Amino acid sequence: MDFELTPDQQMITDGLQRLLAERYDFEHRKVHLFGAPGWSRDMWSRYAEMGLLGLPFAQSDGGLGCGPVETMIVSEAFGRALALEPYIPTVLLAGGCLRLAGTPAQRSDLVPRIAEGSELLAFAHVERQARYDLADVTTTAQRPTASADWTLNGAKSFVLHADTADKLIVSARVSGRQRDRSGLALFLVDSNAPGVARRAYVMQDGMRAADVTLSNVRVSSDALLGTAGNALPIIERVVDCTIAALCAEAVGAMTRAHELTVEYLKVRKQFGAPIGSFQALQHRAVDMLVMIEQARSLSMYATMMAEEADAKTRAQAISAAKSYVGRAGKLVGEQAIQLHGGIGVTEECAVGHYYRRLTMIDILLGDSAHHLAVVAASAD
Amino acid sequence: MDLRFTADELAFRDEVQQFFRIAVPADIRRKCVLGQRLSKPELQRWTRILFEKGWATPAWDPEWGGTGWSPVQQYIFKEELHMAPAPEPLSFNVNMIGPVLIAFGTDEQKRRFLPSIARLDYWFCQGFSEPGAGSDLASLRTSARLEGDHYMVNGQKLWTSTAHHAEWCFLLVRTDPNAKKQQGITYLLMDMRSPGITVRPIVTIDGHHETNEMFLENVRIPVGNRIGEENKGWDYAKYLLGNERSGIARVGISKMRVRRAKELARNIDAGGRPLSEDRGFRERVALLEIELKALEITQMRLISAAAPAGKPDPKSSILKMKGSELQQAAAQLLLETAGYEAMEFDRDFLRGAHSTPSPHDWALTIAPNHYFARHVSIVGGSNEIQRNILAKTVLGL
Ligand SMILES: Cc1cc2nc3c(=O)[nH]c(=O)nc-3n(C[C@H](O)[C@H](O)[C@H](O)COP(=O)(O)OP(=O)(O)OC[C@H]3O[C@@H](n4cnc5c(N)ncnc54)[C@H](O)[C@@H]3O)c2cc1C
Numbered sequence: 001m002d003f004e005l006t007p008d009q010q011m012i013t014d015g016l017q018r019l020l021a022e023r024y025d026f027e028h029r030k031v032h033l034f035g036a037p038g039w040s041r042d043m044w045s046r047y048a049e050m051g052l053l054g055l056p057f058a059q060s061d062g063g064l065g066c067g068p069v070e071t072m073i074v075s076e077a078f079g080r081a082l083a084l085e086p087y088i089p090t091v092l093l094a095g096g097c098l099r100l101a102g103t104p105a106q107r108s109d110l111v112p113r114i115a116e117g118s119e120l121l122a123f124a125h126v127e128r129q130a131r132y133d134l135a136d137v138t139t140t141a142q143r144p145t146a147s148a149d150w151t152l153n154g155a156k157s158f159v160l161h162a163d164t165a166d167k168l169i170v171s172a173r174v175s176g177r178q179r180d181r182s183g184l185a186l187f188l189v190d191s192n193a194p195g196v197a198r199r200a201y202v203m204q205d206g207m208r209a210a211d212v213t214l215s216n217v218r219v220s221s222d223a224l225l226g227t228a229g230n231a232l233p234i235i236e237r238v239v240d241c242t243i244a245a246l247c248a249e250a251v252g253a254m255t256r257a258h259e260l261t262v263e264y265l266k267v268r269k270q271f272g273a274p275i276g277s278f279q280a281l282q283h284r285a286v287d288m289l290v291m292i293e294q295a296r297s298l299s300m301y302a303t304m305m306a307e308e309a310d311a312k313t314r315a316q317a318i319s320a321a322k323s324y325v326g327r328a329g330k331l332v333g334e335q336a337i338q339l340h341g342g343i344g345v346t347e348e349c350a351v352g353h354y355y356r357r358l359t360m361i362d363i364l365l366g367d368s369a370h371h372l373a374v375v376a377a378s379a380d
Numbered sequence: 381m382d383l384r385f386t387a388d389e390l391a392f393r394d395e396v397q398q399f400f401r402i403a404v405p406a407d408i409r410r411k412c413v414l415g416q417r418l419s420k421p422e423l424q425r426w427t428r429i430l431f432e433k434g435w436a437t438p439a440w441d442p443e444w445g446g447t448g449w450s451p452v453q454q455y456i457f458k459e460e461l462h463m464a465p466a467p468e469p470l471s472f473n474v475n476m477i478g479p480v481l482i483a484f485g486t487d488e489q490k491r492r493f494l495p496s497i498a499r500l501d502y503w504f505c506q507g508f509s510e511p512g513a514g515s516d517l518a519s520l521r522t523s524a525r526l527e528g529d530h531y532m533v534n535g536q537k538l539w540t541s542t543a544h545h546a547e548w549c550f551l552l553v554r555t556d557p558n559a560k561k562q563q564g565i566t567y568l569l570m571d572m573r574s575p576g577i578t579v580r581p582i583v584t585i586d587g588h589h590e591t592n593e594m595f596l597e598n599v600r601i602p603v604g605n606r607i608g609e610e611n612k613g614w615d616y617a618k619y620l621l622g623n624e625r626s627g628i629a630r631v632g633i634s635k636m637r638v639r640r641a642k643e644l645a646r647n648i649d650a651g652g653r654p655l656s657e658d659r660g661f662r663e664r665v666a667l668l669e670i671e672l673k674a675l676e677i678t679q680m681r682l683i684s685a686a687a688p689a690g691k692p693d694p695k696s697s698i699l700k701m702k703g704s705e706l707q708q709a710a711a712q713l714l715l716e717t718a719g720y721e722a723m724e725f726d727r728d729f730l731r732g733a734h735s736t737p738s739p740h741d742w743a744l745t746i747a748p749n750h751y752f753a754r755h756v757s758i759v760g761g762s763n764e765i766q767r768n769i770l771a772k773t774v775l776g777l
Binding site for chain 1: 509512514515516519538539582583584585587648649650651652655658660661664708712715716719720721722723724725726747748750751752754755757758759762763764767768
């Protein structure tokens with residue numbers, strides 16, 4: 001076993017942490033949060049300059065050819081800073097689909113632009129009725145003949161950062177019934193194409209999203225990613241990689257919320273003493289530490305398994321990590337608030353923002369109960 | 381021993397249920413179901429309906445508007461209110477300042493304030509906590525100096541919830557800086573229109589403004605607005621904090637949340653069948669319902685053991701601790717039920733500022749209310765403080 005980062009990986013960590021420490025403290029973040037578009041375009045170009053936006057893409061496509069470990073490092077740093085930028089949808093979700101299923105033409109067109117920060121993508125997959133079932137898709141893609149244009153119809157919800165995305169990668173059913181594992185396809189759709197409507201909103205953690213409806217949206221046959229009908233395994237791989245990243249983000253967020261709490265225990269005085277001198281609170285802070293270290297281990301495990309070829313083994317590992325980390329994130333966030341007392345439930349206090357993000361991370365791509373059930377169902 | 385309600389108690393419950401069925405205005409009920417916050421006029425409207433019925437202040441001395449109900453009847457009333465669901469009358473008025481006035485106020489103060497408090501013509505807020513005085517409330521520093529027929533008050537209060545709605549504030553101030561910290565405190569009623577009061581909003585984790593910081597600069601409070609004796613305010617405050625036993629666990633709120641989660645789950649698809657049929661979901665509901673049943677009985681046991689008024693059984697800390705934890709767990713169950721649906725944030729909807737019926741509005745308040753539920757284990761004596769009390773008074777440690 002080897003837990004050391006390579007010198008290149010260490011460089012990414014150091015560079016990004018320095019950048020975020022300088023330019024993404026709580027006050028900076030507030031400016032981005034309440035301004036338009038709800039995140040920082042300036043930071044986005046800086047991420048691009050550092051190479052972060054091209055990280056997982058093949059070098060031959062214009063990326064850096066890095067793997068899940070680099071994604072973990074970046075996600076953890078974003079978690080610490082509660083970064084608001086559309087990294088997950090552009091680079092990991094839609095970017096993942098492009099990376100795994102895009103045609104050479106699509107990749108050579110889009111990857112360089114994603115990497116330089118000039119193209120934003122969103123992944124329009126989840127539908128309201130689907131809950132956490134990735135195969136549950138009712139949006140349809142039809143064409144009269146094998147060479148004709150496709151016509152897309154349907155509704156997608158909770159599409160992360162779809163409000164600012166230039167292009168959407170949309171999943172749609174070309175055959176089969178609502179929850180069939182086969183019959184899905186992925187399409188690249190211009191977000192301003194006729195028939196695409198977006199209802200944008202802010203999420204509970206301040207991130208942006210939109211519901212997307214597709215009414216007779218026409219795309220040509222070269223908008224298809226991969227082969228029509230076989231998209232689900234791709235979607236599952238992309239989702240699993242993203243879950244690994246979400247786990248790392250949660251670990252970053254938990255770590256920072258815990259640091260802030262420990263600092264507060266040292267300075268807040270009641271009954272004539274720092275509240276950190278009360279053993280009840282010391283033990284609580286230690287319990288949080290233990291949970292975070294367990295979560296960190298599972299985040300590493302998820303990272304290691306993110307590109308595992310055997311889908312079942314991979315899914316089990318990823319679900320194990322997500323179920324634990326999702327729950328740990330909530331518990332750590334709750335205790336961070338509790339130990340802050342009243343100030344912890346205010347908008348002015350950072351721990352509440354960590355808690356809100358950690359709560360959303362638990363829900364995204366399946367909550368801890370869902371993933372626990374997946375692990376339990378596959379137990380031997 | 382018989383854990384069942386008596387025939388009379390069952391009849392009483394029917395009567396209460398029946399009343400809530402007809403008396404809660406539809407718009408207000410809808411807001412409660414959707415988890416939206418009420419405006420001041422809405423809470424006033426509802427309080428007056430209760431007042432007309434004679435049920436606005438059940439626990440008060442019957443001479444001053446109480447119903448004379450037994451503790452069990454009061455419990456039934458609270459629970460049915462939460463389950464209706466109907467808004468809870470303003471706690472500052474009904475559970476806090478009202479009983480203090482009845483116990484320690486002069487006849488003149490009672491006549492002047494109690495009817496307006498019961499009808500919510502006067503909205504009271506609570507000016508206890510300060511930046512340096514949270515769990516350690518007795519270390520408060522806001523000062524009051526007697527100058528002829530009034531006190532001159534200076535200092536800062538924190539967490540003065542609903543101060544922006546309030547006509548009055550019950551306030552703890554330090555009148556003797558040299559006495560032991562519990563002994564130099566005085567209890568005053570402050571007219572919120574007095575010059576020198578500045579109220580600044582604090583926005584909480586749910587995006588809502590309900591609480592405030594309050595700055596007091598040379599505020600004059602007539603001596604006639606003092607409760608009881610000077611420097612005895614801590615005794616009255618302790619009476620207030622220990623007074624509310626029958627509804628402190630708010631089991632009804634948790635039950636209502638669980639019931640709502642179950643209803644919603646019937647119409648939420650989880651992999652091809654209703655979430656309500658999912659085994660994991662059912663087990664989580666069951667666990668919560670078991671704990672709520674236990675707490676309900678624990679609560680009845682504690683309130684039935686006749687304790688003299690103002691001297692609550694120290695075990696009632698169990699009710700506060702467990703009650704708040706279960707409220708949070710029920711809020712978590714609702715969140716889990718809603719899943720992705722809870723992710724959209726709509727501050728205005730939570731405020732009740734607009735309620736354009738949309739197919740998704742059922743989920744809009746679930747996450748904010750779940751976030752805000754964190755405060756119930758912090759206020760009213762945090763759960764750590766409750767544990768300290770139990771360790772000391774019950775276990776003798
Ligand atoms: C939303 C909201 C509304 C409120 N409304 C009002 C209001 O209207 N009027 C009013 O007067 N007050 C109000 N409060 C204040 C509330 O009563 C205080 O927040 C509470 O007393 C805790 O004080 P604190 O926030 O200063 O936390 P602190 O006392 O600083 O506590 C911080 C942490 O230390 C722990 N702790 C403290 N002492 C000990 C100890 N001895 N042993 C172990 N652990 C300890 C606490 O449990 C907590 O976890 C409100 C608070 C909130 C959050």
